[in-house]
Amino acid sequence: MKADPLTDFSRLCVHTITTRGWKLDEAVDQYAEAGVSGITVWRQWLEGQDPQKSGERIRAAGLKVVSLCRGGFYPALEEKTRSQSIEDNKRAIEDAAALGAPLVVLVCGAVPGQSLSESRKQIAEGIAATLPLAESLGVRLAIEPLHPMYAADRSAINTLATANDLCDELNHPLVGIAYDVYHLWWDPDLEAQTRRTAEANRFFAYHVCDWMTPTTDLLNDRGLMGEGCIDLRGIRSMVERNGFSGMIEVEVFSNRWWAKPPREFLQEIKYTYLNHT
Numbered sequence: 001m002k003a004d005p006l007t008d009f010s011r012l013c014v015h016t017i018t019t020r021g022w023k024l025d026e027a028v029d030q031y032a033e034a035g036v037s038g039i040t041v042w043r044q045w046l047e048g049q050d051p052q053k054s055g056e057r058i059r060a061a062g063l064k065v066v067s068l069c070r071g072g073f074y075p076a077l078e079e080k081t082r083s084q085s086i087e088d089n090k091r092a093i094e095d096a097a098a099l100g101a102p103l104v105v106l107v108c109g110a111v112p113g114q115s116l117s118e119s120r121k122q123i124a125e126g127i128a129a130t131l132p133l134a135e136s137l138g139v140r141l142a143i144e145p146l147h148p149m150y151a152a153d154r155s156a157i158n159t160l161a162t163a164n165d166l167c168d169e170l171n172h173p174l175v176g177i178a179y180d181v182y183h184l185w186w187d188p189d190l191e192a193q194t195r196r197t198a199e200a201n202r203f204f205a206y207h208v209c210d211w212m213t214p215t216t217d218l219l220n221d222r223g224l225m226g227e228g229c230i231d232l233r234g235i236r237s238m239v240e241r242n243g244f245s246g247m248i249e250v251e252v253f254s255n256r257w258w259a260k261p262p263r264e265f266l267q268e269i270k271y272t273y274l275n276h277t
């Protein structure tokens with residue numbers, strides 16, 4: 001029997017940061033009760049927890065662990081800081097394996113005072129240094145290109161083309177892409193690069209939210225789907241035409257939505273997921 005598209009939440013995943021007011025246990029219970037199917041756990045939600053037990057708890061509630069968010073931040077001016085970052089990324093990979101998350105999302109990093117090309121070189125070296133561990137634990141690494149407004153200090157990987165180039169350079173089946181519409185919607189090369197991503201089997205994750213006009217905060221003013229100007233239906237049909245059939249992950253950082261009761265927000269997420277995504 002085919003699922004009713006009006007009540008089908010089988011591909012709905014929510015990031016723990018979206019419902020920021022809930023601790024992990026609470027988020028798991030609330031998501032499960034609301035019929036959400038997947039959870040992407042942000043690392044802060046694992047602090048002080050045993051990731052293996054958390055994974056068991058999530059699965060017992062009937063949810064799928066979609067990914068661990070996030071590793072990355074490889075570039076640094078000092079060699080010592082770059083080594084610390086590699087160690088931190090190894091811990092993220094170990095935590096993902098313990099949690100039962102198949103994937104770590106990478107926000108790759110950038111440093112003011114260093115060229116973007118040097119940062120990209122350090123990102124490639126950083127990811128390469130963690131690949132043997134990722135391989136031994138079977139954890140995939142998803143490079144998330146970030147909107148160019150974050151090029152100074154959050155990521156030197158700012159287009160899908162650059163992310164694909166980096167994947168080409170690393171040339172490893174465990175390295176792919178987290179495709180976030182917030183970061184990519186404006187790109188005139190999106191269709192060709194989406195095809196390239198799919199043809200290389202790099203479509204590891206799909207994140208949704210919306211772009212507010214005006215955007216009042218560079219980090220925490222994302223819209224809920226349908227509130228902004230992103231052609232969410234158009235982009236989704238494009239990625240699905242290219243073979244993507246994975247989870248649709250709702251990742252909204254919003255001071256405006258965080259000020260409301262999380263249960264109410266979760267109901268809005270379900271509604272906008274069905275009607276605008």
Ligand code: ZN
Nearest residue numbers: 144180207251
């Ligand atoms: Zn994202």
